[in-house]
Amino acid sequence: MVVKKFSRDLPATFGLIVVMSILTVAVFGWWLVSGPSDVYDSNLLARLSPPSAQNPFGTDDLGRDVYSRVIIGARSALLVGVGVVAASMLIGVPIGLYAGYTRTIGSEVVMRITDIFLAVPQLVLALAIAQILSRGLESAMLALALTYWPAFARTVYGEVRHQKTSLYVEALEGLGASPFRIAVLHLLPNVAPAIIIRATIGVGFAILTAATLGFLGIGATPPSPDWGLAIAESRQFLPESWWLALFPGLAIFITVLGFNLLGDGLRDILDPKLRRSR
């Protein structure tokens, strides 16, 4: 039933296919390129050559094959997306559960802290955090996780608040179940759909923001084949070497699109109450 419903949702199916393909590329990337030398070794004589049969996406300013770098870049992009979302969930979900379920000073404080994080646009805050950390992909991921967890805390908080009024929670409380037990064993599975939807779209969002950080020079570090970084490096070779900016950008676009469509599809299946709006 679920599968049938999903398969009739064309965009979601497309999203799933894209996500599966990206996963495949990320895992088996090295089989799709001729070797690390294409990715990392400079070939100064062949620098900035336009797309050709040999280099389908052209070469960059050090003569490296852009196609290989885009393919290998999928792995770190995905790693960032999944890593950031996982870390954000680890922080955000327990906080949301705690604040949503209990009504203590502590939960108030926690939610006010969440408000403070939400009071500044995420990118601005992530920029500020990433800026003070040492440079590198790990720092960018940390900065993103530190600014993305409030989204999870909010989602879980809202859902738990909603669920808390349900009869089954009251019944469990009446039976004397411990709050921890209720929260983890009963509330958590019920808010899981909301978390899964948020996480799927969050992966796409994290990839997008990480690329932006990379573009601003505070994410991935050379010579790693990061998409955002590649676009930043391409700027000084525009407009002549347009391929340097085009292909990594398309890779970001398709990947994020895949996760968004998949997230939308999951929302329709897992949570028919939520409108297909966001």
Next chain:
Amino acid sequence: MKDTLPLLSVRNLQLVIPTDEGTAKILDRVTFEVAEGEVVGLVGESGCGKSTLIKAILGILPNQAEIVSGEIKFGGLDLLGSATRRTWHAAKDIGFIPQDPFTALNPVFKVGVQMMEILRWSGLPGEPPGYIGGNTRQRHREHLIKMLKAVQIPDPEDAFERYPHQFSGGQRQRILIASALSSRPKLIVADEPTTALDVTTQREILILLRELIEDDKTSMLLVTHDFGVVAQMCDSVSVMYAGQTMENGTAKDIIHTPIHPYTKRLLACHPELSDEIVGIPGTVPSPIFAPPGCRFGPRCTSCRPACSEQRPPLMKPVGGQRDVACVLLDQGVRV
């Protein structure tokens, strides 16, 4: 039935809506008439196709609906000729009172604005619809305020500038009635106008409605599932079940001497009209998997094998002034 030409006549209307699971036969040869000045009750359980029938009369059927056969005539005008779009002529002459006064008004616009809009597109008698030149606006406004006064809205000038949520349900229904009557239509279609209201308000609204249409000799098609309302308001009744017309006749006849088993069972649900209270076992069948014959068959205690094969036509029983579609007539059942 009276001998004059009916104002509204629906004949053998058959309507289907194709869906993923199959074709839904929503209306199956529906037939009834509304004469001038007459109040006709259209009675049936929910899901029996009453709303679709109203949509067909009002010309707002969804695009995918298909008329298989039959006709709807209004004062000689073929309402089905314009398929799904309401003709201006009909708009002017058919007023509509919706079921739920709480949701029928747009919450973010003033009541007056919404009434003006409706009157604009139906127009006062003699005005072309949609025309707002000259002092039309002023005239409409004055007329509508008069109408609000007529439906006993206190301080109508002020009410005109207020938002729907500032009125009670009863007041909103009065506003909708005022709006429906504002273009002085020949026919009012009222879709269960009181079900959403509490009992006291229901009564007041019905009395008001009755007075208003009697003054103007307006006809009314009153859709309801409540025989109490029928007894209070209607001259004639048409009983529908699952998209099929079961019995047409005068209110008096039908309430006092129902013939069709469905009518009987329906009446039995009303304590004030019946001695015993009995529910009807089973539910209305889905229009997609509807049995080929009489759709009430599966729930009918008098069901015969023939019932499930072919639906009996509407026939006048011996000595009766009504039409009944039931095999019992063949068995010589009399009034």
Next chain:
Amino acid sequence: MKHVGVYRSLALALAIAVSSVQFANAEQKNEMVWGELLPETLDPHLASHSQMQFYMLNTYDGLYRYEGNPPQVVPWLATAHEVSQDGKTWTFKLRKDVQFHDGTVLDSSDVVYSFRRLLAMGRGPASAFSSYLKPENISAPDNETVRFVLNERYAPFLSALPLVSIVNEGLLSSHQVGNDWGAAWLSSNEAGSGAYALDTKTYRPLEAMDVHRFAEHFHGWSDNPRPIETVRVRPSKETSTSVLVLLKGAIDATDSFLPPDQVKRVEADEGLRVSKDESMRILVIRMNNKKPPFDNVNFRKCLSYAFNYDGYIAAILQGYAVRNPGPIPQNLWGAPKDLEGYTFDMSKAKEFCDRAKAEGAPIDRKLKLFAPSEHVQMAQTGQVLQAETRKLGLDIEIIPATFPSLAGSMGTPESTPDMWVHWVSTYFADPENWIGQMYDSRYHGTWKASSWYENAQVDEILGKARSALSQEDRRSLYEEASRIIVKDAADIWVYNTIQLRGINKRVNNFHFTPVGAGGELRWMSLGQ
């Protein structure tokens, strides 16, 4: 009553409209649009980088000034100087005909005030003086004389003088807040005597600045009959966009960092040319000599052999650089002419790496190379090294960071990164600016000395060179030090810069000097 306000504002708008029309008519004038980057502050005592040099050279004057390429120190506000026998007391005579932009006369008290202010601010340009000069030892015996008594003999003193702009004491005192030396005001105003004066109204930090010719400038305008009246400085932060603006004719010159890849494109345009001038700005890949494995000389040699100097200069820089094998720009005195340095030789690199490994150097660990993100060339340089050393099994990670944050992390050997790339530009044209401040251990903790190179012999030679007064003596000392440092492979010296600037051919008399990269507007005129 309300209407009165409406009419008033209408009248106001109309008046403004009329005045702006007049403004628009004023266009077809002797004006130039210059694409130089602007300094983040207008206070000339706070910085000495190339953006500030551009601003300083045009709006301020110093006692001496660099002209020509290679740069010569020429008297400017000073007419002459004397040095005492012990080399510590320097006495300068000033010109008498110098006016500030507000009309007041520049005299010796302004000079004393300027140097004291410089030392008090303690930023950027002060560092060339602060160890050698105390504020109380600056004095003005009379209106035209200024005397400096140094703590010790300091030969580069004269070469460093052009770093110091002379500011208008009276003007600054009137804008002083607390004891800030007028710093708040001067950050967006100007108090100089230079050939051009700032139009304060048009100044938008880092975005736009207009300067107008100062007709009363002491140097006079006889050597430039058609000087440019107004110069609008409009920087483009991205070089790629500034090239497009140049091609469209919207600006008359880019900054001096035109990427080599863009040279052909600019030259393809008939109305444009590219000025290519060998500067004194060397690119260095720094190695932290105190951190293993960089404390191993063989490992440093290995890296020195593993850099593809010629390929890098030929392909990435399109030949617009000169190989510079040592720590002094090869076109400056003090750089040994016969210095061979290192060449790209992977077999030698392997040999030295193997040797280092045999000696226990941890060459397999991840090595972090930081590249200032302001210029893409820095990361490119790192990538060229990274690509070759990967073949030796070395793992170099390249991390972009801003120059200020990098320069700020050089306080201790531990906080100093493994490697980083930077230029050393001409703050003052003396070997002290390069080898002296880079390899003398007395400068440890500053970004220039961030290789933490320590060699008592070199310290001694550099100290001697600093206090010797004859340039011939100093030359041989610097040459000797250079040889030792290169032998120790303290850093990887790559090239001396050829500065590239796209210029509209209508700009005449563009004179390049390493200090200020030729941005001295006084000489220029517009022709067809």
Next chain:
Amino acid sequence: MLEFICRRILSLFPVILGLLVLTYALLYLAPSDPATILAGENASVEDIQAVRKEYGLDRPVYVQFGMYLKQVSVGNLGVSMYSNRPVLEDIAQRLPATIELALVSLVLMAIGGITLGTMGAVWHNSPIDHVTRMISVAGLAIATFWLAIMLQLVFAMVLGWFPVRGRIPPEMVPPVQITGLYLLDSILTLNFSAFRDAVRHITLPAITLAFGGLATVARFTRSSMLENLTKEYVSYQHATGVPFRRIIVPYVLRNSVITAVTQLGLLFGSLISGAVVVEMIFDWPGIGSYLVNAIFTSDYKVILAVTIVVGVIYALVNIIVDVIHAMIDPRLR
């Protein structure tokens, strides 16, 4: 209403205080030593010590933070460590550019998004609807910086239809400042050539910045409109003979726009984030590029101040959105 606004404004303060603590704590943890940076490129160790003392950087962190709070409470956001200019002055000078860009983007966003969303809903499942849906998913998946570069590449560099950078041509003097918004100022001063130039310059940045939000608005308008179209009041009006197009505009539209407006607050956040990269790519002299510059130079007072200012503006915008929401939705009054 007034009470509501006051309460909302009061609720700002704890958030701002928290923000100050947060940003200050973050910057205190920064590894690079501001004193070394301040002392300049050729500074000696003693110079660095002197700078540290002068700026109070040697005092305990809570003292430094206390000093900062005291300053902020009197409206002094400090002085840039690089330029010595008051940060607030710089921000004030650059804010109009960002506001102009944001406003134009908001207008594009609203007009484009509502139009697309409405068309998509009215012609549900038609080709127009498919285009709307494609744009609305693409808008959320496209990286703003990449879109900016691509638009710049195609329309400015290759086709040359629009300028590559800036707010006005480099050789031009900005229009006389009245509001600081060039589009408005040039109109007010009847300087039409400046107006034309300003329009040409703002086009690409504004489109880039609007695209993501446009997608969201289109998406919300579409779904909310689809939902509203099933509402009783629509079929009621239809049943009484009001033509369908008349029901859509203005009736259903207003209801749908209310939902879209509630999203404006959220959109504003992404607008600011977008402005950071858009301003950087198009050399737009607003606070976005100012922030990027400050981050590149580790000018922590500026980063702190911009974060606070952005936070305050963000919160104010959310209050304004709430007020607008209450104004167009009579039920909330």
